[in-house]
Amino acid sequence: MTTTQPVPGVPLPTAAGSAGQDGDPGRGRIVHAEAFLCDIPVEAVRTDAVQAFLKQETIVVRIRTTDGTEGLGYSYTIGTGGAAVLSLLRTTLLDVLVGQDATRPEATWRALFTSTRATTVGVIAALAFAAADTAVWDAKARLAGRPLWVEAGGASATVPVYDTEGGWLHLSTDELVEHAVASQRRGMHGVKIKVGKPRGHEDLERLRAVRDAVGPCMDLMVDANQSFTAAEAIRRARLFEQVDVFWFEEPLPAEDVAGHERLAQATSIPVAVGESMYSLGHFREYLQRGAAAVVQADVARVGGVTPWLKIAHLAEAFNATVAPHFLMELHASLTCAVPNALYLEHIPQLRAVTTSELEVADGLAHAPTDPGLGIAWDMDALERLRVA
Template sequence: MKITNVETYLLDVPLKQKAITDSQTRLESVEFVAVRIDTNEGISGWGFNWNYTKGSRAIQTIIDDTYAPALKGEDPLLHKSLMKKLHYTNHFIGQVGITRVALCAVNFALWDIRLKVANMPLWRYLGPAKEKVKAYNTDGGWLHTTTDELVRDMNALVERGFDAVKMKLGLPDPREDYERVKQVRQSIPKEVKLMVDVNTVWDLKTAMVWGRKLEEFDIYWLEEPMNPFNKTDHAKLAQALDVPIAVGETIYTKYDFREYIEAGAVDIIQADATKLSGIDEWLDVAALARCHDLEVIPHTNVQQKLHVQLAAASSNVPMVECCYESIMDIWEDPIQVVNGYYTLPEEPGLGCKLKDSVLKDCRIG
């Protein structure tokens, strides 16, 4: 089998709900770079990556100008050697950031081909550790809502069957964050897990003071409290607080995760295959976490179908985030949540192809 063609699609997919906000971003649409790898045996593999701010044209350019020429004529089933080859094309323009995001999209497409040849979905190919995957929901906890709206939305999620929910923090005055958490915690059942996410905007002093105050509300984890590149301060915080510290959404290599773990700076690993170099590196991080008896709970916005399959094949992944529900139907055969659990796909392949209508109507490049 040989690769004959590589084609990319740059897309801007609008949300169907109102704009949503966290402490960093106001979001009205999601950019995607989709990649299709064709072979001489008629099997095509689909990969993607995404961004909730603009700039994905740079990702498309890396694939078109650097990776596509290196892939043509190669055997797609030798995906590990191809990933190594592509990685070392980028000595002078960096091996993380845009290049890593682009490499990841290629990785997904190569896996899609492998899985279609094997006639299996990813979770069955890897070997299942479980047959259903619990979902927790973030879609009721956005920062732009009033406290009354927040309480209403979080309770609506509980009524739908979610027994774990997450809300955003990071308002200019942390006292407002504290009051919002208090109102939510008092309004939802005690057995429902409540997580909070700062999206990196606190400094160490703020995280120490308000992290301690939040402990009275039985917070299941405190997510991304500070700059993710500052492992030293995360270690100080993790050692000072009883509430578990979760990081990973903006960590891009397995080596960074290893340093976090070795520093005692993290309790919950939120590895995201779309931020790492793809499935293989995500599996490395999950195995690393398992060696330290740490849970992996993937950061997920639009990539639920991918992470649910990885979760099903991993013994230390208890649940997967449910977010951006309004656009979950952009995928062919979209994944579903029923009574708080994700259904697992059965169709062969990775299952991460966007619908033809999305590829056509939302294409900008």
Template sequence: MTHTADAIRHIRLSTATLPLSTPISDAKVFTGRQRPMTEVVFLFTEITTEQGHKGLGFSYSKRAGGPAQYAHAAEVAELAIGEDPNDIAKLNTKLLWAGASVGRSGVATQALASIDVALWDLKAKRAGLPLAKLLGAHRDSVRTYNTSGGFLNASIEEIKDRATASLADGIGGIKIKVGLPDSAEDLRRVAAIREHLGPDVPLMVDANQQWDRATALRMGRRLEEFDLVWIEEPLDAYDAEGHADLTRRLDTPIATGEMLASVGEHTRLIETRACNVIQPDAPRVGGITQFLKLAALADHAGLDLAPHFAMEIHLHLAAAYSREAWVEHFDWLDPLFNERLETRDGRMVVPDRPGLGVTLSDQARAWTTDSVGFGRH
């Protein structure tokens, strides 16, 4: 069969603000470093080609940064017009160089992530395959755990109720937030939830970077009795040495990586064996192209994988990882999309729809605060 070249005809960027029904607090709020989170800002990219193929991608920012992502993407997106959408790596490099003066991390790569994800969605749709199948899936479903019910603004009784509901909905594990200034209260909450769940339900905790090294080691030892799947972000995200020391000294696995914003930053975690479970976020590291580089390094190092947030993207990437992974279930994004991901028997099922398998809802359009187009409709 002769390949017929295609070209990107039109790109639409839009930014939308998703309001949260309840202000959300993790340990960073209780230590005074952040205010409660009330919204998430999204950057959506919609790509159309000369042959009529379409792709949808997104990135996001919690608290500050959303307008910066949108502004940077709007500066460089036009350079992709006329390019072959199949050449994703080439386009990723071209757009990175267009913004070389702001580097290859943070806002610069997060802005490009939305475009990159849209290109992968388009490519999988063109092939008539779910993205996981295009990448090469190892499994048709992935273990899933719930985070959105376990924030520190919720009481123990509320967390118990939400955990029970999550398990009834087919979710397999429960993660709760820790990292309060009062460590005794952290331990009380963990003990109560472990007792409620029983010994067999997977339970994780997340300190959101709020312990120093001495506290993390002390708490890690106290938490051993609860048979946790992992302790997440016990230290500052960039303290690779501290995380590596905990990984060596504790029986409970250490998980981290969600706050890092490039493959290069994750490489240090991998090379120093700073965790047992690596938690990259495709929108944060620059998209699926960059995530796949990172995943290959992590797999080679023997690390487990549990991508952060954005389950609509990460379900596919976790299914394509050679080791049994976890995917994080958040229901926050449900209003943005017309489709729902299925959970059953503790696992999230890879949809059989082509691409990511999601389309933007009317509500997402209604929450759009700005948009810009490039090329021809």
């Protein structure tokens, strides 16, 4: 096999393939795999209670199958760690990918996982799996001639969107109101406001101003980014109930399942978690204990499309909804694939490296219809932003 340095836009070399495991004579066999890293600037200043979004380190995996079909997948960090993910791909996982059958993502994902048992479950491995797995699903859907949302389930062609870009913690109350009203006029069904000011009444005053501006018919979410103790989260939830908050996102550190359980029992506000969780078993524990009502699995952080679908269907079994974190351009297809999708987070980040945008109209995102992931990559732009 080869894992040569990639040159985006230049065709990959072809190779002869053996008979595919699914009976197709090698059509879906992966004959080449490569990985590289790009730094995509953030589109707006983004701050929350614990951090700032510095840049999107984008880890890209590109594969080609025996018949020449390509797949391009990706994952990301918000500023650090991308080189570690790239290293795991280049030293181990690309070798595993070559020879696998892109029409069998379950078998391919399991091969990746098995090759790295000493470093799983963990975020670096999950991000590496995700970049590879999304490339496999891109190729699988292209081979089938279908868009990802159909190939992965095809539940609905649209999904409601809510806006995050106007709710960052550094914004003034007037700016929060201005953004929320603008989102409402654009037809969005909800807005998310970051919380975590030093005192609860500061958060409440900001939320009340937004609620007064948009009225009772727009959903108002809050996100604490894991910044509270259980006691403080319970106290603030009682304040937030006054303005009919739609969900309370990441109130506590993700490891504190018991604290989330206590909060869920103490408030009428649904608890939302998932962006900082990396395994199917972690989601199962939350759902079994009634510690979450909204599942926000991030396809990059859970290891790709293959485990994301498992998590979505697990949530369905518990009569819970999914509203994934970030990666709007990819999650649009996944939320449309499953029957229990609640919302898509509207937070564009790929406009600098794509030639077209996700269609959003009247508060609904429309699933891409082109075969594959449906992301129109600008390969020249990716090359300009490439750092490794």
